Amino acid sequence: MRTGHRTSAVHPACGQLQVTTRGHVGLSQTELAEAIGSSRPTVSPMERGAPVAVDTVLAALAECGDEVVVVPRGSVVTVTSRPGSCTSGSPGCDAAERERLGREIVVQDSTD
Numbered sequence: 001m002r003t004g005h006r007t008s009a010v011h012p013a014c015g016q017l018q019v020t021t022r023g024h025v026g027l028s029q030t031e032l033a034e035a036i037g038s039s040r041p042t043v044s045p046m047e048r049g050a051p052v053a054v055d056t057v058l059a060a061l062a063e064c065g066d067e068v069v070v071v072p073r074g075s076v077v078t079v080t081s082r083p084g085s086c087t088s089g090s091p092g093c094d095a096a097e098r099e100r101l102g103r104e105i106v107v108q109d110s111t112d
Helices: 012-024 029-035 040-047 054-063 095-101
Strands: 007-009 051-053 076-081 103-108
Touching (some): 012 040, 040 054
16 A cells, blocks of 8 residues: 555646635635645645645545545536535625535436
8 A cells, every 4th residue: 555645737727716715715825725734835736736645635625625526537517606604694605606615516316
């Protein structure tokens, strides 16, 4: 069994998603880095798609309110809105945040 940190290049689209998500929650790169026990010189390249530890990517996504969902290859993934997950007037809950948080993922096997 291997131990230690494995690094992986982050797809540029994922890096851009992280930038957008970080902006939605109002964190700077430095604030995000501090929250996940990393450094700004790690967060910045990650957001550009450079190789970083997988743990760092997952921690950054989680800190910004996102999660990674693994589905079987060939499956059909549908993302739909979920009512009531974020309401107007909640602190930090603008229209973009309501849209981002109000989602549900449904996975169907492609053989169905």
